[in-house]
Amino acid sequence: MIRLLLVEDEDKLVATLVPGLKTADIEADAVRTGREGLERALHGDYDIMVLDIGLPDQEGFTVLRKLRAAGSDLPIIILTARTSAEDTVRGLERGADDYMAKPFVFDELVARIRLRARPPEEGGAPEGVIRVGRCDLDPAERTLTCDGAEVPLSPREFQLAHLLISRGGEVVPRAEALDHVWGSATRDNVLDVYIRYLRSHLGAEAIETVRGVGYRFVG
Template identity: 35%
Template sequence: MTAAPLKVLVIDDEPPIRKLLRMGLSTQGYQVLEASNGKSALEMLGEHPDLIILDLGLPDIDGHQLLANLRSRAEAVPIVVLSSRGDEAGKVRALDLGADDYITKPFGMEELLARMRAALRHQLQVQGERPVFRVGELSVDLVRRIVKLGDQDVKLSPKEYDLLRILVQHAGKVLTHKFLLNELWDDLTDAQYLRVYVRQLRQKVEIDPERPQYILTETGVGYRLRAPD
């Protein structure tokens, strides 16, 4: 029996963008649902989409307000923001409101598809809570708290391990500086503390810390751990 195609809800008020996404996603086996405004997008949640692609510049509802509304109604559904707004403050706000990723227009279809796959893998990981995470040469046993790079054990400080654990639990998702600071220190707001620990962690888990393969920087926004291939 063939599995039902994954449903992707595209929310964008530009017909050419919707057409481009409909054609690109359909050829990859996705079932595409479309909404041209916030009101119809909320109604389309009744179709139970597996992933949402959201443009923030809609005619009837503020994009960030709609994002918060979608996240409250569909807590487990990955949301990828696809927007012409490239300002860092807007990106950070969208990610803090629950977006799984943020891509600016113009965009490449291959990159969008890769980000979608990462968001869907993260959703499955959260639901399954796999005890051992593996990507490339890096493995993290969340039960026994064992970290390996290839066959070599990696010794981490408690704070370094906490940072890695949070990244693993959200692998494939962009985590903002604010989110990570709140998770790790509660009362700290200076992202420099976070940068220091990310640099230390990269020295231990990256094959080449100057060209990281696993802990990726989203400039001005935060960090993302590469999802398993």
């Protein structure tokens, strides 16, 4: 069963969402404030968080920033009535994994939770290192090393780098990258922002733009 932390101050929504999620095999604990949400996320055993932005004590964006600054990679879905492009990009750039607008379709939320939640840990040896050109990517350790030096990447940057590098020099279509890393509802320009971030770490020549198609990692 997926363990979910719901940070939401709308009582009616909580009263319907928590039992509804349980019927979908998702156990949800609900808190009303950003302070309690941050504390639970840092010290609880959760697979994913659903985070409202308009909380009574602090913005959900602040909770998100503090959580990522503390080193947490807990998957986070923002659930909010604020749907401007600026808010969407702001949330994703601060480390959110997905962004859903209110009102929402319950079945879609469940699908996104299942997609984004941490997978159950499995035994056995970790995946091997992927080598392309001068770079080695270790999926198990979530590290990228180029020219012998580890490259500092945010969780979202690493996810995009992993996708590009694992394709072994093949072109990754834009739509596939957006869906894989952010979810299909994400605005198209977010991908361009993160490609620029990766190029700032790796060099402009490391990622080739294939016009009208997508991107290719060349190392």
